[in-house]
Amino acid sequence: MENQPKFDVFLCHNSKDKPEVKEIRDRLKQFGLRPWLDEPELIAGGRWLKLLQEQIIQIDSAAIFFGNHGIGRVQEHEIEILSNEATKRELSLIPVLLKNTIEKPKLSPLLELRGWVDFREPEPIKKLFEGIKGKSIDIYLQELGIKRKFLDQQLRDVEIEIEHVTSFLKKDIDPGLNAVLEWLNRRQDLARKYGNLALKKNPNLKQELKTKNELELFYIEIDSYLELILYALLGNDESLLYEPGIPMLADDESYQFSSSDIYRNTFDIIKRNIPDFEDSARCKLEAYIDQLVNRLLSE
Numbered sequence: 001m002e003n004q005p006k007f008d009v010f011l012c013h014n015s016k017d018k019p020e021v022k023e024i025r026d027r028l029k030q031f032g033l034r035p036w037l038d039e040p041e042l043i044a045g046g047r048w049l050k051l052l053q054e055q056i057i058q059i060d061s062a063a064i065f066f067g068n069h070g071i072g073r074v075q076e077h078e079i080e081i082l083s084n085e086a087t088k089r090e091l092s093l094i095p096v097l098l099k100n101t102i103e104k105p106k107l108s109p110l111l112e113l114r115g116w117v118d119f120r121e122p123e124p125i126k127k128l129f130e131g132i133k134g135k136s137i138d139i140y141l142q143e144l145g146i147k148r149k150f151l152d153q154q155l156r157d158v159e160i161e162i163e164h165v166t167s168f169l170k171k172d173i174d175p176g177l178n179a180v181l182e183w184l185n186r187r188q189d190l191a192r193k194y195g196n197l198a199l200k201k202n203p204n205l206k207q208e209l210k211t212k213n214e215l216e217l218f219y220i221e222i223d224s225y226l227e228l229i230l231y232a233l234l235g236n237d238e239s240l241l242y243e244p245g246i247p248m249l250a251d252d253e254s255y256q257f258s259s260s261d262i263y264r265n266t267f268d269i270i271k272r273n274i275p276d277f278e279d280s281a282r283c284k285l286e287a288y289i290d291q292l293v294n295r296l297l298s299e
Contacts, residue, residue, distance in 0.1 A: 007036035007055065008034050008059075008132055008133070009036065009059065010036045010062040010078075011035050011065065012062055012063065012064045012078045014070065014075050015075075016067075016069040017100075020100070021037065024065075024125070027125050028128070028132075031125075031129055031137065031140075036055050052081075056078070057085060059091075060092060061092035062082050063131070063132070065096045066095065067097075067100050068100050083108065083110050092132070093111060096117045096119065096124075097116065097117070097118045098119050115131060117131060179277050179278075180233065180277055181234065183274075184229065184230040187227055194270045195218060195222050197266075198266040199262070202261075218262075225296075226270075228241060229241070241288060241291050241295060242295055263296045270289065274286070
């Protein structure tokens with residue numbers, strides 16, 4: 001049941017009215033809704049009653065269709081389940097009169113008091129939509145437009161970031177730096193390992209960070225500065241080490257270490273534990289670390 005898709009509305013109907021109900025289903029789909037109809041949702045040869053019950057107990061609204069064919073046997077069972085569900089939780093039940101209906105059927109008080117949708121009247125699909133979503137189509141489309149603008153902006157931001165990183169990767173990189181870059185890709189482990197070694201020299205600071213629930217932030221910040229070094233090496237551009245507001249934690253005034261020495265101690269330990277890279281690559285990495293530390297201590 002957890003893997004089942006979420007539907008917006010359950011379409012309860014007499015199978016003899018299925019052609020007209022299918023047309024209504026297709027129109028609802030045009031508005032972006034996902035209606036549940038027993039075709040093709042019911043798996044051939046499956047336990048249809050169990051599937052029906054599973055959908056009914058998790059759906060938020062149900063349209064109950066009435067036509068000149070009356071209430072079908074299966075539909076009668078569905079209405080009973082829906083009515084029971086409506087007494088237990090907030091479930092929108094929407095009685096719907098189809099085009100071929102001559103007069104309203106006699107229903108239980110639970111259904112009779114609900115707002116009817118009459119397909120013999122103009123623009124009934126809008127009224128049905130409002131009953132399903134609890135808002136007009138115009139408001140719904142306006143909200144979707146706002147969400148789309150937000151998602152479009154997020155997509156543009158991601159595309160800019162991809163272009164930014166890709167431009168780094170396309171630049172000529174000293175082959176000797178490949179091992180350094182691979183080592184820095186383990187920066188989360190490096191930050192935690194060498195950050196802990198630095199904090200061992202200052203147990204009071206470590207306890208203070210724990211008390212303020214900022215120990216993880218310490219590891220994250222060291223990790224983020226290592227990432228900054230990685231980007232500077234990828235782009236062969238040391239000016240990236242001085243970009244303001246990078247990492248973000250550097251701009252968080254509520255988060256400050258008690259001692260700036262922790263930066264130097266941590267990166268001194270990292271420098272002492274740099275693997276045996278080529279001399280040029282090692283010197284470049286050490287130089288970038290020194291520049292970054294000097295920036296941190298001067299801010």
